[in-house]
Amino acid sequence: MKAWEISGPEGGIGALHLAERPDPEPGPGEVAVAITASALNFRDLATVEAPDGRVARYPLIPNSDGAGEVVAVGEGVETLAPGIRVTSAFFKNWIDGAISAPIMAGALGGASNDGVLAETIVLPATAVVRAPAHLSDAEAATLPCAALTAWHALVEKGRVMAGETVLVLGTGGVSIFALQFAAMHGARCIVTSSSDAKLERARDLGAEGTINYRSTPDWDRAVLDLTGGAGADHVIEVGGPGTLERSANAVRIGGRISLIGILTGAAGxxxxxxxxxxxxxxxxxxxxxxxxxxxxNRAVETHQLKPVIDSSFAFDRAPEAFACMKAAGHFGKIVVER
Ligand SMILES: NC(=O)c1ccc[n+]([C@@H]2O[C@H](COP(=O)([O-])OP(=O)(O)OC[C@H]3O[C@@H](n4cnc5c(N)ncnc54)[C@H](OP(=O)(O)O)[C@@H]3O)[C@@H](O)[C@H]2O)c1
Structure with a gap:
């Protein structure tokens, strides 16, 4: 089978290598999945570009998020069978409860864990989740990281409620899912972006307030203006050191900021x-x-939520998908399909 590999610590999109590997066989408690779609996350781009410190062995298959069909099950697997459509889970071993260091070490497409940018992968049966029936494989592949992160922040921890205001920074994968989950829960959403055209698309998805953070560098003030001076109840913080202080200005007294990304840099x-x-x-x-x-997934099915896919690239052209993410012209998700 074919798999894309990061072959050494020097990294770079151009250094991604399409390799031939033996077809993997599931052991006890495992399943083999024929991957038909993989969605990219900013973290996958970062891993491909600068693997040193993120990757513990080479070659390593990148990407955490994949969808496809179970093609074989190992001994003892009773809940899954060939033909069932599934997605990968981001962590191989986070079933429930609190996160821990061993769970963090089980993230796919990093450290020593091969990811899903391959024709077939083998995972523990507990590390795949059934794909929502109304979604294509490409759409289902967008759920494991970006969607779940937004859901965790807003719903599991944030307990977002109808009538609250959610501030979403930018229009990448996590942020657009946060906008969709905010709308699903009857919350009002304010979106920032560097692009007026993207803000127009965010309005079509239900964003009520839109702010161009390039032409309005003091976007925190604009959020206060849009909320009658009170501030947002929830902030989906994907910027990090370059945006956190303004997010603190833009959140309401007693509000909540979910620290998710560091798009403006790791230190500050x-x-x-x-x-x-x-x-x-x-x-x-x-x-x-x-x-x-x-x-x-139950909520996604109940509300028939459709992930927003910006662009799709053929498996053999996966490096172009990473280049597309690097160019940052996308709105929502970028996928690779077979
Ligand atoms: N903690 C977690 O579990 C977790 C999970 C997923 C992602 N993340 C992190 O979250 C961040 C976003 O990931 P992603 O996969 O959604 O990325 P993405 O799809 O590549 O989104 C990038 C978008 O963020 C926006 N952006 C960049 N700089 C910004 C700034 N200064 N202010 C506001 N928006 C800005 C831009 O939107 P516009 O083009 O509209 O300006 C850009 O297109 C990354 O740092 C990623 O590593 C963390």
Whole structure:
């Protein structure tokens, strides 16, 4: 079978290598899945571009998120059978409960764990989740990381309620799912973006307030204006050090900021004073458990939610998908399909 590989610590999209590997066979408790679609996350691009420190053995297959069909099951697997459509779970071993260091070490497409950018993968049967019936494989492949992260932040931890205001930064994968989950729960959504055209698309998805953070660099003030001076109840923080201080200004007193991404860099300074004075709940989010994934899928099915796919690339042209993400012109998700 064919698999894309990161072959060494030097990294780079151009260094991705299409390799031939033996077809993997499931052992006891495992399933083999023929992957027909894989969705990219910013983290996959970061891993491909700078694997040193993120990858513990080479070659390594990138990407955490895949969907396809079970083609074989190992001894003792009773809940799955060939023909069932599934998606990978981001963590091989986070079933339920709190996250821990061993769970974090089980993320697909990082450390020593091969990911899903391959024709066939083998995973523990507990590390795959049935795909919602109304979604194509490409759509289902967008759920394991971006969707679950947004769901965890807003619903599992945030307990978002109808009538609340959710502030979403940017229009990438996590942010567009957050917009969709906010709308699903009857919350009002404010979206920021560098692009007016993307803000127009966000409006079509139900965003009520839109702010171009390039032409309005003090977007935090604009959020206050749009909320009658009160601020947003929830902030989906994907920017990190370059946006956190403004997010703290834009959240309401007693509101919640979910720290999810570091698109503006890994290091920096943010004053704790506003966060403390405003009694803000600052919560780190790392994707989510299988139990959360199943609860999310029930909601996705009930509401017939359709993930937003910006562009799709053929498996043999996977490097172009990473280049597309790097160019940051996308709105929602980028997928690779076979
Ligand atoms: N903690 C977790 O579990 C978890 C899970 C998934 C992702 N993440 C992290 O979350 C971040 C987003 O991931 P993703 O996969 O959704 O990325 P993505 O699809 O590549 O989205 C990137 C988008 O973010 C927006 N953006 C960039 N800089 C911004 C800024 N200064 N202010 C506001 N928006 C900005 C841009 O939107 P516009 O083009 O509209 O300006 C850009 O297109 C990454 O740092 C990723 O590593 C973390």
């Amino acid at each position: 300074q943010a004053s704790p004073t506003t966060l403390m004075r405003k009694s803000v709940t600052l919560q780190g989010i790392y994707v989510g458990s299988r139990a959360m994934f199943e609860r999310m």
